[in-house]
Amino acid sequence: MKHSKENYSKEHLQYLKKRKNSKIVVLSSQIGLLILFLALWELLARTGLINSFITSSPSKIVNTIGELFASGELFMHMGVTLLETLAGFFIASFLGTLIAILLWWSETVRKILEPYIVILNSLPKIALGPLIIIWVGSGTSAIIAICVLICIIITIITMLNAFLSCDEDKILLMKSMGANKFKILFKLVLPYSIPNFISMLKINVGMSWVGSIMGEYLSSSAGLGYLIVYGSQVFRLDLVMTSTVLLCILAGLMYFAVALLEKYYIKKHR
Amino acid sequence: MSLLKLKDVSLNYHSPKGETQALKNISFEVKENEFIAIVGPSGCGKTTILSLIAGILKPSSGEIIKNDDGENFIGYMFQRDHLFEWRTIWQNVILGLEIQKKKNAQNFEYLNKLLQKYGLYDFKDKFPRELSGGMRQRVALIRTLALNPKVLLLDEPFSALDYQTRLNVCDDVNNIIKNEKKTAILVTHDISEAISMADRIIILTPRPAEVKKIITLNLQKYGTPFNRRECSEFSKLFNEVWKDLEN
Numbered sequence: 307m308k309h310s311k312e313n314y315s316k317e318h319l320q321y322l323k324k325r326k327n328s329k330i331v332v333l334s335s336q337i338g339l340l341i342l343f344l345a346l347w348e349l350l351a352r353t354g355l356i357n358s359f360i361t362s363s364p365s366k367i368v369n370t371i372g373e374l375f376a377s378g379e380l381f382m383h384m385g386v387t388l389l390e391t392l393a394g395f396f397i398a399s400f401l402g403t404l405i406a407i408l409l410w411w412s413e414t415v416r417k418i419l420e421p422y423i424v425i426l427n428s429l430p431k432i433a434l435g436p437l438i439i440i441w442v443g444s445g446t447s448a449i450i451a452i453c454v455l456i457c458i459i460i461t462i463i464t465m466l467n468a469f470l471s472c473d474e475d476k477i478l479l480m481k482s483m484g485a486n487k488f489k490i491l492f493k494l495v496l497p498y499s500i501p502n503f504i505s506m507l508k509i510n511v512g513m514s515w516v517g518s519i520m521g522e523y524l525s526s527s528a529g530l531g532y533l534i535v536y537g538s539q540v541f542r543l544d545l546v547m548t549s550t551v552l553l554c555i556l557a558g559l560m561y562f563a564v565a566l567l568e569k570y571y572i573k574k575h576r
Numbered sequence: 577m578s579l580l581k582l583k584d585v586s587l588n589y590h591s592p593k594g595e596t597q598a599l600k601n602i603s604f605e606v607k608e609n610e611f612i613a614i615v616g617p618s619g620c621g622k623t624t625i626l627s628l629i630a631g632i633l634k635p636s637s638g639e640i641i642k643n644d645d646g647e648n649f650i651g652y653m654f655q656r657d658h659l660f661e662w663r664t665i666w667q668n669v670i671l672g673l674e675i676q677k678k679k680n681a682q683n684f685e686y687l688n689k690l691l692q693k694y695g696l697y698d699f700k701d702k703f704p705r706e707l708s709g710g711m712r713q714r715v716a717l718i719r720t721l722a723l724n725p726k727v728l729l730l731d732e733p734f735s736a737l738d739y740q741t742r743l744n745v746c747d748d749v750n751n752i753i754k755n756e757k758k759t760a761i762l763v764t765h766d767i768s769e770a771i772s773m774a775d776r777i778i779i780l781t782p783r784p785a786e787v788k789k790i791i792t793l794n795l796q797k798y799g800t801p802f803n804r805r806e807c808s809e810f811s812k813l814f815n816e817v818w819k820d821l822e823n
Binding site: 473475476478479480481482483484485489493494497498500575 | 630632647648650651652654655656658660661662671672674675676703723
């Protein structure tokens with residue numbers, strides 16, 4: 307139904323207003339809650355009710371960010387971690403999907419590898435961290451490898467399940483039109499799985515940050531994970547808190563980017 | 577001359593628990609432009625016969641003779657329309673042409689004509705979710721027709737629709753099949769649907785399915801399936817088929 311705004315009934319205008327109002331209430335409450343939390347934190351720290359040496363405070367965090375920025379370290383540390391995370395995220399998502407395609411393609415290979423994948427999935431991947439550092443060498447490449455390891459198994463499982471959930475009758479339809487497996491994959495199974503692919507990316511945003519920070523805990527000389535470990539060792543909790551806040555912002559932005567991609571897809575197809 | 581002939585076709589299913597005979601010595605012929613309905617108790621193997629004709633399954637014994645050497649002998653239509661939600665109506669109907677690399681002006685013109693004729697042209701660039709159930713089923717039929725098959729295999733194509741839509745789509749589909757001069761084999765458990773559409777009804781026994789009886793109908797004079805449901809012979813035929821299915 308296409309109506310220009312002038313044609314809306316009074317009732318509909320009221321409905322729209324109500325909708326808009328409820329949106330405003332939610333958004334302002336969200337912002338208000340954040341401000342309240344920060345203000346309370348700052349107040350308690352300043353009045354000495356909580357020990358700001360342990361809990362830090364918003365103003366101290368802002369100061370620390372300023373110091374890091376002045377010394378040029380801010381973007382360096384953020385950049386290092388972001389790069390590791392993005393590399394791990396893209397390699398795991400791409401490689402995992404590729405492996406899932408291979409497993410979808412051959413039922414025999416799928417059956418052979420199933421127990422291995424199940425066990426790898428339940429294994430805490432971080433346990434392999436020390437081994438990876440020895441194999442790949444410490445530093446960025448090891449951290450990316452850990453990140454990939456943490457994301458890839460769940461990527462394979464999610465995507466394989468998505469591929470296998472494709473309707474048998476749709477495959478039969480393709481076959482009755484003379485499609486080979488290659489065409490079934492590209493014209494049916496892959497496009498059908500795009501919504502699952504996007505939710506897999508959303509899961510991987512979180513997982514890849516776990517991977518890169520865990521990796522940095524194990525071995526690193528730069529990055530936000532490094533700052534957290536360093537800060538806690540020298541008891542500069544301002545630094546730990548600051549790094550955590552920066553991490554929140556970066557992870558949030560990355561999730562937002564994927565959510566934007568999803569919105570674009572839905573707008574185009576729904 | 578018969579277009580398609582099944583000669584003593586049997587089929588066994590194999591599972592770890594053993595072997596089950598699904599079809600036993602099925603024989604029948606299909607003439608060109610004929611509309612055949614296959615009815616039988618549920619689970620008796622009606623769909624299996626279509627899979628055999630489509631060549632998706634191979635018979636354990638017997639022969640299926642196709643009197644045609646062209647490709648795309650058959651076109652399949654399912655219970656649900658199975659339109660691809662991420663493709664527009666146009667992209668959906670050209671799926672078969674895309675698969676067989678036959679996207680050319682001539683085929684596109686044929687499809688455009690079909691869409692126009694059956695009231696879907698204005699919806700070309702819409703997505704399937706924007707169409708009603710009846711329209712979606714019509715799109716599915718046109719997608720099948722794009723490859724110009726001789727025989728249409730209809731596997732309970734109306735059973736997912738509500739009753740009113742079903743009657744309308746039944747008329748639509750019948751109209752399209754007659755207009756485009758196609759041969760059709762309809763599998764259904766709905767006796768009135770079979771009587772309202774078919775020229776001949778093949779009644780199957782419970783598993784292992786055998787041909788119990790073939791009834792020739794002479795209802796073409798009444799026109800559309802909807803009108804055929806109104807005719808005086810209808811209830812008599814219904815009872816006849818019903819009794820054959822019962823015992």
